[in-house]
Amino acid sequence: MKPAPFEYHAPASIGEACSLIGSLEDAKVLAGGQSLIPLLNFRLARPAHLVDINRIANFDRIYERDGGIAVGALARQADVEDSQLVARVCPLLAAATRLVAHRVIRNRGTVCGNLAHADPASELPAVLLALGGHVVAHSARGSRIIPAADFFTSVMQTRLASDELLTEAWFPKSTGRFGIAEESRRHGDFALAGAVRYGDRLALFGVAPTPVLADPRDPARGLQPSADLEATAEFRLHLVQVVTERVFPQ
Numbered sequence: 150m151k152p153a154p155f156e157y158h159a160p161a162s163i164g165e166a167c168s169l170i171g172s173l174e175d176a177k178v179l180a181g182g183q184s185l186i187p188l189l190n191f192r193l194a195r196p197a198h199l200v201d202i203n204r205i206a207n208f209d210r211i212y213e214r215d216g217g218i219a220v221g222a223l224a225r226q227a228d229v230e231d232s233q234l235v236a237r238v239c240p241l242l243a244a245a246t247r248l249v250a251h252r253v254i255r256n257r258g259t260v261c262g263n264l265a266h267a268d269p270a271s272e273l274p275a276v277l278l279a280l281g282g283h284v285v286a287h288s289a290r291g292s293r294i295i296p297a298a299d300f301f302t303s304v305m306q307t308r309l310a311s312d313e314l315l316t317e318a319w320f321p322k323s324t325g326r327f328g329i330a331e332e333s334r335r336h337g338d339f340a341l342a343g344a345v346r347y348g349d350r351l352a353l354f355g356v357a358p359t360p361v362l363a364d365p366r367d368p369a370r371g372l373q374p375s376a377d378l379e380a381t382a383e384f385r386l387h388l389v390q391v392v393t394e395r396v397f398p399q
């Protein structure tokens with residue numbers, strides 16, 4: 150199928166982008182397009198306006214800030230995966246990014262787009278949560294920091310307001326003990342269940358409407374994963390034990 154008609158905008162600055170999304174009725178930000186374009190093609194999303202941020206200069210920076218790694222809104226997942234800086238300061242982020250989809254998708258898909266999309270089965274939101282990172286949101290009203298623990302609110306829902314642009318994600322230094330494990334039907338598919346470890350912290354993904362922190366000694370407690378064509382709820386609970394044991398080996 151083809152997308153429903155929309156008006157296309159290509160702002161050249163963050164200010165211009167914020168003023169567009171703040172003033173236009175029913176606008177969507179376009180970053181890597183790896184999630185949004187399929188939704189448009191299937192007409193599961195029909196925004197009146199598309200605000201393409203790909204022409205904003207210096208929006209793809211990956212740099213050290215406050216001891217951690219800041220990732221600009223246009224930094225591709227593949228750039229993060231290949232970055233020497235990320236490998237040194239936040240190797241957990243590098244390891245997790247390699248599990249996102251396939252390299253061709255990571256060549257276009259952005260880290261910030263992945264966080265804004267907030268798929269419950271995504272690896273990177275769980276990494277941000279396990280590390281206690283944050284995102285930076287800009288609008289014509291100013292900017293604010295949203296901690297990972299507050300950012301993800303439900304399936305594909307975040308605290309970003311409709312006039313806010315996610316300009317940066319910040320991942321704290323993670324040179325302590327870390328691990329990430331997931332189970333999916335095929336390599337590159339979204340996970341049926343996954344676990345991220347940083348030190349004693351455990352974050353799970355694919356088993357709740359958002360990534361969740363859990364007790365490594367009893368990771369399934371309180372979880373009520375959904376059942377779908379890919380897996381029953383019971384199987385997902387079983388996988389929670391499996392992936393947790395992988396990141397917290399006895």
Ligand SMILES: Cc1cc2nc3c(=O)[nH]c(=O)nc-3n(C[C@H](O)[C@H](O)[C@H](O)COP(=O)(O)OP(=O)(O)OC[C@H]3O[C@@H](n4cnc5c(N)ncnc54)[C@H](O)[C@@H]3O)c2cc1C
Nearest residue numbers: 178180181182183184185250258259262263265271315339
């Ligand atoms: C076959 C396939 C397999 C995949 N497998 C996985 C996987 O295993 N794990 C995984 O995590 N992901 C997976 N993905 C999704 C992929 O990682 C996407 O790239 C990512 O989720 C979205 O990033 P994007 O830059 O492409 O965003 P887009 O598709 O451009 O946008 C996605 C959503 O986020 C919003 N958005 C994007 N950037 C911003 C911003 N800066 N500010 C505000 N809103 C913004 C958009 O408006 C839209 O609603 C897969 C995708 C495909 C096609």
